[in-house]
Amino acid sequence: MTFNFDPRAIARSLYAGEFRPMFIGGRWIGARSDEVLAVTDPASGQPLASVPRGGAADIDDAVKAARAAFEGEWSTFTPYDRQCLLLRIADMFEERWNELCVSDTLDMGLPLARTLGNRRRVIGMLRFYAGQATALHGDTISNSVSNDIVTFTRREPVGVVGAIIPWNAPTAASIWKIAPALATGCTVVLKPSEEAPLTPLLIAKIMQEAGTPDGVVNVVTGTGAEAGAALASHPDVNKIVFTGSTATGQTIARAGVDNLKHVSLELGGKSPMIICRDADLEKAVPTAAMAVYAHSGQICIAGSRLFVDRAIHGEFLERLAAYAEGLRLGHGLDSDTDLGPLINARQAAKVETYIASARSEGAELVTGGARLAGAAYDGGNFIAPTVFGGVRDEMTIAREEIFGPVISAMPFDTLDEAVTRANATPYGLAAGVFTRDLGTAHKMVKRLKAGSVWVNMYHAIDPAVPFGGVKMSGYGREGGIEHLGEYLETKAVWIQTA
Numbered sequence: 001m002t003f004n005f006d007p008r009a010i011a012r013s014l015y016a017g018e019f020r021p022m023f024i025g026g027r028w029i030g031a032r033s034d035e036v037l038a039v040t041d042p043a044s045g046q047p048l049a050s051v052p053r054g055g056a057a058d059i060d061d062a063v064k065a066a067r068a069a070f071e072g073e074w075s076t077f078t079p080y081d082r083q084c085l086l087l088r089i090a091d092m093f094e095e096r097w098n099e100l101c102v103s104d105t106l107d108m109g110l111p112l113a114r115t116l117g118n119r120r121r122v123i124g125m126l127r128f129y130a131g132q133a134t135a136l137h138g139d140t141i142s143n144s145v146s147n148d149i150v151t152f153t154r155r156e157p158v159g160v161v162g163a164i165i166p167w168n169a170p171t172a173a174s175i176w177k178i179a180p181a182l183a184t185g186c187t188v189v190l191k192p193s194e195e196a197p198l199t200p201l202l203i204a205k206i207m208q209e210a211g212t213p214d215g216v217v218n219v220v221t222g223t224g225a226e227a228g229a230a231l232a233s234h235p236d237v238n239k240i241v242f243t244g245s246t247a248t249g250q251t252i253a254r255a256g257v258d259n260l261k262h263v264s265l266e267l268g269g270k271s272p273m274i275i276c277r278d279a280d281l282e283k284a285v286p287t288a289a290m291a292v293y294a295h296s297g298q299i300c301i302a303g304s305r306l307f308v309d310r311a312i313h314g315e316f317l318e319r320l321a322a323y324a325e326g327l328r329l330g331h332g333l334d335s336d337t338d339l340g341p342l343i344n345a346r347q348a349a350k351v352e353t354y355i356a357s358a359r360s361e362g363a364e365l366v367t368g369g370a371r372l373a374g375a376a377y378d379g380g381n382f383i384a385p386t387v388f389g390g391v392r393d394e395m396t397i398a399r400e401e402i403f404g405p406v407i408s409a410m411p412f413d414t415l416d417e418a419v420t421r422a423n424a425t426p427y428g429l430a431a432g433v434f435t436r437d438l439g440t441a442h443k444m445v446k447r448l449k450a451g452s453v454w455v456n457m458y459h460a461i462d463p464a465v466p467f468g469g470v471k472m473s474g475y476g477r478e479g480g481i482e483h484l485g486e487y488l489e490t491k492a493v494w495i496q497t498a
Contacts, residue, residue, distance in 0.1 A: 001113040007333045010102040015039075015048040015198065022052045022221045023204040025065030026214025032057045037194050037221065042109040042341045043331040045379030051197050054222035056230035059189065062218040063236050066160045066187040069215030074187060077213075079134040086130035086182055088210040093123050096206060100171055100199065105332035107196040108167050109340035110295050112332050115171070121461060122172050128463035129179040132484050136184065138491075148498035154491040157185035158262055159238030161487065162231040164224070164252070166244045167196035167343055168298045174200045176478050177241050178207075178217060184487040189218045189237070191228050195343050197221040224248065235259045239487065242266070243300070245401075246427075246472050264476030264486050266300070266468055268401040269429030272422035273303035273458070274444065276415070277311050279434035283456065285319045289407070291432060291458040293327065293385045296339050297405040298347070300473075301430040303458060305398060307418045310411040317389050317409055321367040324385040324407075330376060341380040342404060348381040351404030355386060358397040358408075364390035368405070393421055401427070415440065423449045428470035432458045451477075 019036065021028040030036075031052035039048045052058070077085075093100065101115035138153035163177035174190060181188045192200040197219075204219045220227050232240055232255040239262035242252050246267040256263045273288050291303035308316045330337040342348045348371060355369050368386030383405055391398050391408040398408045412418040422431060431450040435441050441455045451469040454460060461467055466480035476486050 001335050003112070003335055005098050007098075007102050007105075007112055010099055011106055011333060014099065014103055014202075015106060017047045018049055020049045020051050020198060020201055022054055022058070023201065023208070023217070023219045024058065024062045025068075025218065026208065031055065031222070032061075037197075037223070039107070039196075039198055041106055042343050043380045048106055049198060051201070051221040054220040054227045056226070058220050058222065059191075059227055059230040059234060062189040062220050063160060063162075063231075063234050065215035065218055066189050067236055069213055070157070070159055070187040072215075073213045074185070074216050077185065079136065082182055082185060083130045083133040085211060086126055086133065086179060089207055089212070090123050090126035090130065092206050092210050093126060097123075100202065102333070103199040103202050104169075104171050105340070107170055107198045108343055109332050110168075111337045111340050113335070113337070114294070115332075118172055121463070122175055125172075125175050125179055125463045129183040129484075132180075132481065133183040136484065136488070143494075148496060150495045150497055152493050154493060155488045156491055158487055158489050159186060160236060161186045161188050162234065162237040162240045163188055163190045164228050164231060164240070164242045164244065165190070165192055165200070167193035168295055170196045170199035171203065173243055174203050178203075180478075180483050180487050182212075182216070184484055186239075186487050187216045187218075189220060189231060191220050191222065191231050194221065194223050229255065232256065233258065237261055239263070241476075241486070246474075249474060262486070264478075265474035266476070266478060267429070267472065267474035268427060269300050269302070269469065269473050270305060270399065270401055270425050270427045271301055271303045271430040271432070271450065272305045272307055272425075272448070273432040274412075274418050274422060274434070275306070275308040275312070275316060276433070276435035276437070276440060277309040278436045279312070280436065280456070281312070281316065281319060284434040285316065285323055287434070287458050288432075289320055289323045289385070292407050293324070293339055293405050294459060296342055296383070297351075298343060298403050301452070301459065302403075303430070303432050304402060304407055305422070305425075306407050306409045307412050307422060308409060310413055313409070313411040317366055317387065320407070320409070321387050324367050324387055327385055329372060329382050329384070331380075339385065339405065341382050343381070345381055347403065348383060351383055351402060351406065354397055354400070354402045354404065354406060358388050358391070358395060358406075361395045362390065362392075363388040363395060363397065363408070366409070393424065399425070415444070419444065419447045423447075426472040429473035430454070430469075
C-alpha cells in the first residue's frame with residue numbers, strides 16, 4: 001500500500017518522548033502520586049512518551065467530575081444536542097484520521113495499512129450512535145389495573161460509566177465505549193491499557209476541541225491493578241464496560257457486586273473456523289489465515305482452532321503454510337508491512353511458551369514458530385506466523401487463548417463431529433464456516449454456540465450489528481440498537497387521570 005502522506009513525519013510530531021497528562025474534568029493533569037509510566041513502540045522498543053500512573057485517588061477525582069457533569073450541564077443537553085456533538089466529533093475524526101491511525105500504529109503495532117482501513121467502521125460508529133441519540137424512546141402500555149390510569153416507560157441514562165479497554169484497538173475500542181454513552185446521556189471515565197494509552201488521550205483532546213462539556217469524558221491512565229481495579233469497584237460508578245481477558249472479566253464482575261452496578265463484558269475466545277469439503281479454497285485459505293494473523297493473532301475473535309475436512313486437510317495445510325510464509329513482518333509505519341509486532345516482550349515470551357508446549361505435546365510444526373531476529377527486528381517483538389498440524393483437542397494450544405500468530409489445524413470426518421468439537425470449549429465469542437452449500441451454512445449457524453458466526457468470510461463488524469459473546473466469552477452486546485439498551489434504565493410511570 002502506498003500512503004499519500006508521510007507517516008513518520010506525523011509520528012515525530014505526535015510523540016518525542018515527552019510527558020502526556022491524563023484528562024479529568026476538562027483539565028490535563030498528572031497523577032496525584034506524580035508517578036509516571038513509560039510507553040514504548042512495540043516494533044522498535046524506542047520510547048514514545050510517558051503518562052501518569054493514575055491510582056485510586058485519580059479515579060475518584062474522575063468519577064466525581066463525571067458525576068458533576070452528569071447532574072449538571074450535560075443533563076440539559078437534548079437528544080438533538082447530543083447528536084450534534086457526536087457528529088462534530090465524527091467530522092473531526094475524519095479531518096484527523098491519518099494522525100489517529102499513526103498514533104494507533106505507534107501505540108500497539110498494527111500496520112498502518114490496517115488502521116487506515118478502520119475508517120468506515122470507527123467514523124461509522126460515531127455517526128450511527130449520533131443517529132440513535134434522537135431515536136431513544138419508551139413505550140405506552142395498556143395496563144389492566146384501571147382505564148383511568150395511563151402507564152408508560154421512560155428510557156433514562158444509567159449514569160456514570162466506567163470503561164476499561166485493552167491495548168489491541170485503542171481507537172475502535174474507545175469509540176465503542178464512549179459513543180453509546182454520549183448518545184444516551186451518560187458520562188464516562190475511560191481507563192485505557194497501560195500498554196497503549198496514547199491514542200485514547202488524543203481522542204479525549206479531539207472530543208474536548210469538538211465541544212464536549214468538561215467531565216463528560218475523562219481518561220485516567222494507569223495499571224489495571226491500580227486504576228482499573230479502583231474504577232471497577234468504585235461505589236459511584238453505575239456501570240462498567242470491559243473488554244479483555246476472561247480472568248480479569250471475572251474479577252471485574254465480582255467488584256461490581258457491592259453496589260450492584262451494571263456490567264457488560266466482552267472477553268476472550270478460542271474461536272473455531274470450520275472448512276467444509278466443498279469450500280472455495282482460493283477464498284478460504286487467506287481468510288482462515290488472517291482470521292488469526294490479523295494483528296499478529298492479538299485479537300479476541302481469532303479463529304485459531306482450524307477444523308478442516310479430512311478430504312482436503314493436506315492440501316489446505318500446504319496452501320495455508322505457503323500463505324503464512326509470504327506475509328511480510330516489519331514496522332507498522334512501513335507501507336509493505338503485512339504483520340506487526342506483539343505488544344511487548346512478555347507477550348512474545350508467552351506465545352513462545354505456547355509454541356514450545358505444542359511441540360512437547362506432539363503437535364507438528366508446519367511453518368513459523370520462531371522469533372525473528374536481525375536489524376529489521378531489533379528492539380521489537382516479532383514472531384513468525386505459525387501453523388501447527390497434528391493437533392489434538394486436548395492439547396494446550398487447542399484449549400487456551402494464545403493471543404499470538406498461532407493456528408492449530410485439526411481434521412474432521414463429519415459435520416456433526418466438527419460442530420461437537422467446535423462447541424467443546426468454555427468460550428463462545430465467534431465462529432466461522434466455509435461451505436458452498438446454503439443448507440449446510442444454515443445448519444451450522446444454528447448449531448454453533450457463539451455470539452457471532454461468519455459464513456464464507458470472517459472479522460466483519462458493523463455499527464448496526466450487535467457483537468458479543470456467550471458462555472465464558474462474556475455477556476452484553478456492543479453495536480446495534482441492543483448496545484444502547486446497555487446504557488439505559490427503564491422507568492415505569494403510572495398516572496391517575498380521573
